[in-house]
Amino acid sequence: xxxxxxxxxxxxxxxxxxxxxxxxxxxxxxxxxxxxxxxxxxxxxxxxxxxxxxxxxxxxxxxxxxxxxxxxxxxxxxxxxxxxxxxxxxxxxxxxxxxxxxxxxxxxxxxxxxxxxxxxxxxxxxxxxxxxxxxxxxxx
Amino acid sequence: xxxxxxxxxxxxxxxxxxxxxxxxxxxxxxxxxxxxxxxxxxxxxxxxxxxxxxxxxxxxxxxxxxxxxxxxxxxxxxxxxxxxxxxxxxxxxxxxxxxxxxxxxxxxxxxxxxxxxxxxxxxxxxxxxxxxxxxxxxxx
DNA sequence: TCTAGGACCTCTAGCCACTAGAGGATCAAG
DNA sequence: CTTGATCCTCTAGTGGCTAGAGGTCCTAGA
Numbered sequence: 001x002x003x004x005x006x007x008x009x010x011x012x013x014x015x016x017x018x019x020x021x022x023x024x025x026x027x028x029x030x031x032x033x034x035x036x037x038x039x040x041x042x043x044x045x046x047x048x049x050x051x052x053x054x055x056x057x058x059x060x061x062x063x064x065x066x067x068x069x070x071x072x073x074x075x076x077x078x079x080x081x082x083x084x085x086x087x088x089x090x091x092x093x094x095x096x097x098x099x100x101x102x103x104x105x106x107x108x109x110x111x112x113x114x115x116x117x118x119x120x121x122x123x124x125x126x127x128x129x130x131x132x133x134x135x136x137x138x139x140x
Numbered sequence: 141x142x143x144x145x146x147x148x149x150x151x152x153x154x155x156x157x158x159x160x161x162x163x164x165x166x167x168x169x170x171x172x173x174x175x176x177x178x179x180x181x182x183x184x185x186x187x188x189x190x191x192x193x194x195x196x197x198x199x200x201x202x203x204x205x206x207x208x209x210x211x212x213x214x215x216x217x218x219x220x221x222x223x224x225x226x227x228x229x230x231x232x233x234x235x236x237x238x239x240x241x242x243x244x245x246x247x248x249x250x251x252x253x254x255x256x257x258x259x260x261x262x263x264x265x266x267x268x269x270x271x272x273x274x275x276x277x278x279x280x
Numbered sequence: 281t282c283t284a285g286g287a288c289c290t291c292t293a294g295c296c297a298c299t300a301g302a303g304g305a306t307c308a309a310g
Numbered sequence: 311c312t313t314g315a316t317c318c319t320c321t322a323g324t325g326g327c328t329a330g331a332g333g334t335c336c337t338a339g340a
Contacts, residue, residue, distance in 0.1 A: 100199075
């Protein structure tokens with residue numbers, strides 16, 4: 001216990017400036033300070049910060065994490081809301097994967113059709129300059 | 141020709157403030173102005189802005205677009221560089237899809253395991269609070 | 281007890297690609 | 311000539327940090 005910020009950082013894998021940032025936006029509480037004004041943390045903060053890191057790694061936004069943290073502090077409440085946050089996030093990830101996959105298709109077609117000649121014959125530049133052409137080709 | 145910015149916006153699908161922003165960062169040239177200081181555009185800007193929009197839709201970054209625009213103005217040059225920009229971008233998209241897919245797997249497992257009870261029994265909260273547990277379960 | 285240097289502090293600014301809004305000027309149709 | 315839609319500049323905000331300046335504190339070794 002009584003960890004300085006660097007130690008907390010090492011234990012949780014969250015960078016020192018990021019911890020201070022999380023404090024600033026109210027994601028973690030202001031910890032007690034030494035007489036010389038340095039932050040000192042306990043094991044609660046380690047848990048909380050780990051929770052935050054896991055959630056960030058799973059792509060949750062800070063506002064979602066705020067709610068999830070609130071919930072984790074009310075063990076008797078229904079987990080309906082947590083479920084709904086997670087499901088929405090999952091749907092969002094699905095949307096992103098879908099749109100990146102469409103993108104990937106177009107890009108890869110573009111790259112495949114480039115015959116490494118001059119700019120004036122280059123499909124990459126051509127497609128960018130006239131996207132409708134590209135779409136038309138594709139439909140055909 | 142001699143289009144006001146709103147008209148250019150309608151023709152290209154790029155919002156008015158975004159056009160001004162592109163001018164500010166030097167992606168498009170400063171156009172001539174009326175006596176009353178309003179921007180007037182010609183067909184060149186329509187083409188250029190369409191190019192930019194297509195490239196943005198394909199997820200290219202502004203710096204890449206800058207280079208691609210430069211190239212499209214040098215039709216006799218080799219398209220090697222354009223090809224390389226596009227290939228790098230494709231690789232980046234692949235990386236993003238891969239990491240989102242891993243994420244999707246974890247999230248969907250979490251959501252599936254939630255039995256809609258109380259927070260204290262909720263897998264979603266549990267996984268976030270102790271990620272190692274989750275990974276261990278998965279490996280097992 | 282002193283000192284060195286690593287860790288800490290606050291504050292500001294920057295990243296990307298825009299978006300929003302205030303407060304005012306201009307343009308074109310009727 | 312009036313009206314109201316469009317235009318202008320400027321500043322600030324978005325998200326989630328990251329970087330750097332300029333300074334203070336803590337602690338281990340001499």
